[in-house]
Amino acid sequence: MAFPKWVFLIYFLFLMFVSTLVLSLDSNALGSKFLDHAKTAEVFDWMVQIRRKLHEHPELAYEEVETSKLIRKELDNLGIPYTYPIAETGVIGKVGTGGPPFVALRADMDALPIQEEVEWEHKSKIPGKMHACGHDAHVAMLLGAAKMLKTQEKELQGTIVLVFQPAEEGGAGAKKLLDSGVLDNVKAIFGLHVANGVPVSVTGSRAGNFMAGSGTFEAVIKGQGGHGALPHFSKDPVVTAANVIISLQQLISREADPADSQVVTVAKLEGSNAFNVIPESTKLGGTFRGFSTIRHLKERIQEVIVSQAVVSRCTATVDFFEDERPLYPAVINDDALYAHYKGVAAEMLGSERVLESPAVTVSEDFAFYQEKLPGFFFFLGIQNQTAGNVAVHSPNFDIAEDAFPYGAALHATLATTYLNHVLIGSQSQPNSYNRDEL
Numbered sequence: 490m491a492f493p494k495w496v497f498l499i500y501f502l503f504l505m506f507v508s509t510l511v512l513s514l515d516s517n518a519l520g521s522k523f524l525d526h527a528k529t530a531e532v533f534d535w536m537v538q539i540r541r542k543l544h545e546h547p548e549l550a551y552e553e554v555e556t557s558k559l560i561r562k563e564l565d566n567l568g569i570p571y572t573y574p575i576a577e578t579g580v581i582g583k584v585g586t587g588g589p590p591f592v593a594l595r596a597d598m599d600a601l602p603i604q605e606e607v608e609w610e611h612k613s614k615i616p617g618k619m620h621a622c623g624h625d626a627h628v629a630m631l632l633g634a635a636k637m638l639k640t641q642e643k644e645l646q647g648t649i650v651l652v653f654q655p656a657e658e659g660g661a662g663a664k665k666l667l668d669s670g671v672l673d674n675v676k677a678i679f680g681l682h683v684a685n686g687v688p689v690s691v692t693g694s695r696a697g698n699f700m701a702g703s704g705t706f707e708a709v710i711k712g713q714g715g716h717g718a719l720p721h722f723s724k725d726p727v728v729t730a731a732n733v734i735i736s737l738q739q740l741i742s743r744e745a746d747p748a749d750s751q752v753v754t755v756a757k758l759e760g761s762n763a764f765n766v767i768p769e770s771t772k773l774g775g776t777f778r779g780f781s782t783i784r785h786l787k788e789r790i791q792e793v794i795v796s797q798a799v800v801s802r803c804t805a806t807v808d809f810f811e812d813e814r815p816l817y818p819a820v821i822n823d824d825a826l827y828a829h830y831k832g833v834a835a836e837m838l839g840s841e842r843v844l845e846s847p848a849v850t851v852s853e854d855f856a857f858y859q860e861k862l863p864g865f866f867f868f869l870g871i872q873n874q875t876a877g878n879v880a881v882h883s884p885n886f887d888i889a890e891d892a893f894p895y896g897a898a899l900h901a902t903l904a905t906t907y908l909n910h911v912l913i914g915s916q917s918q919p920n921s922y923n924r925d926e927l
Contacts, residue, residue: 520837520902526637527894527901536633536893539563541611543625547600547618550656553578556598556628560653563632567639569651576665582651583927584638590912591927592904593650593678595855596631597624597657606884621886623683623871626893628653630681633897634904641905647912649904650675650927656854661815663857674927676912677826678864679903680855681896685877687870689892692834692899693844694867696827700820701750702783703852705810707757707774708733708794712803717765726771727760729801733773734758736793740786751786752778752850778850780819787816818856826865829911833902834867838895865903869896 526532539559548556557578564571564582571582578598605612605619613619620626635651650672656662666672687693710730715723734755745751755775761768779786791807798805809816834843846868858864871877873889880886 519905520833520898523637523901524837524894524898526640527633527897532633532636532897533894535636536629536897537890539632540625540629540888540890540893543628544611544620545614547613547615547620547625548598549602549618550599550658550660550662551577553598553655557653557655560598560628560632564635564651567636569635569639571651572671575669575671576655576662578655579662579666580651580653581671581927582635582653583648584635584642584651585645585648585908587648589674590647590908591650591675592647592908592912593652593672593675593858594631594634594900594904595652595654595663595678595680595858596627597654597662597854598628599624599656599658599660599662601658601882603882603884607887609887619884619886621883622658622881623886623888624657626683626871626888626890626896627681630893630896631900633893634900637897637901638905645905645908647908648927649908652678659814661817661854661857663854664815667857667861671927672858672862675862677823677907678858678862679826679830679900679907680858680864680866681869681899682853682866683871683881683888683892683896684868685880685886686872687844687868687877688872689870689877689889690838690895691842691844691870692838692867692895693846693870694822694827694830694865695846695848696822696824698780698819698848699822699846699866700848700853700856701752701778701780701850702817702819702856703776703778704783704787704816705774705776705814706787706790706807707772707810708805708807709770709772710794710798710803710805711770712767712801714769715767717767720767723767724802725767726769726801726803727767729798729803729805730758730760730771730773732801733794733797733805736797737790740789740793744789745782749780749782750778750848750850751780751782752776753786753790778852780821780848783816783819817852817854818860820853820856820866821859822865823859823863826863826907829907830865830867830903833906834899837898837902867899869899
């Protein structure tokens, strides 16, 4: 018996509606379940204990030896297998079937070279080092998610990859981890960052451009020194540096699209240490930020500095520190993953607690993952009445630890629902995966 085409169309739309409804109901129930579990003393107190241990013993980029050891110990206790070392000190855990599809959750581990000024019981015990960007909390929340996911392991239709990454703070740990090939078969990756000034239980992100790419530069301008009273006998690198600084600002005011956020900041300038001596050379340096224009901006900074030096009869060399501090690309969130996050977060927290974040010109090496695979990054509020007001990278930075259940539950729910409902259908497609393991 033949049916008109419109009958099949209606049937198809009905199936799509039912599957969407089931996914919504399942995400709601699962998110609430994970959040309730994360708030129990068993999980919450455990996360807080881990975070405080890490906070007392901060380690800088690629030095996260004890941090990694603690993570591996907790994964051993949970019965979660892992690979170590990855990218020097990184750890990659796996929860689920061990086979495809694979979805990743990422936490960075490194601290900053800052002397902590917050007076509390768990203040940093390492002079000149502090978890001033919340990476201790990131690790604790990902371990909290891992603990809960392990209890649901039999329900997972694939594998959730736990990425404990070193060296986010300028060391491009994400790039080194990617270069190892350990994430080659991962279909999507999620990450979060704590956000000061945003209340606990509130989260925010956006599709597309979210966080700017960034680079660092330092220029040495060489001229001919002389006496300040006789400038005509010198080739003044100080005046040249001044012209360079003004010209660099014109890259933004006269070349950049006003609707496309870009920044060039010269924050370092060194010359003579005398009032009446024109030095042989000057040194200046700074940072630059942008989205799609970041690599072009780098090229123009090089051109402007070298050309302005020539105009003033000087020479200049520019170092972009590509080996120590590689150029960070922009964080550009995948549209489909944003829709998935927004639905999951709204069901768990209420739509009024899911904010549309503005694009910002701070940077994150999570962007390296997004250059290779679909990725999504979001902010998590850490402010209550007593903590979470001070900006990151401050010696007075602190965190409201009651935010931890929300981060752990979002991690667990995002990965589980994406794995079980979005990716699982692709397993039946031929050649969907190159291999059966990471």
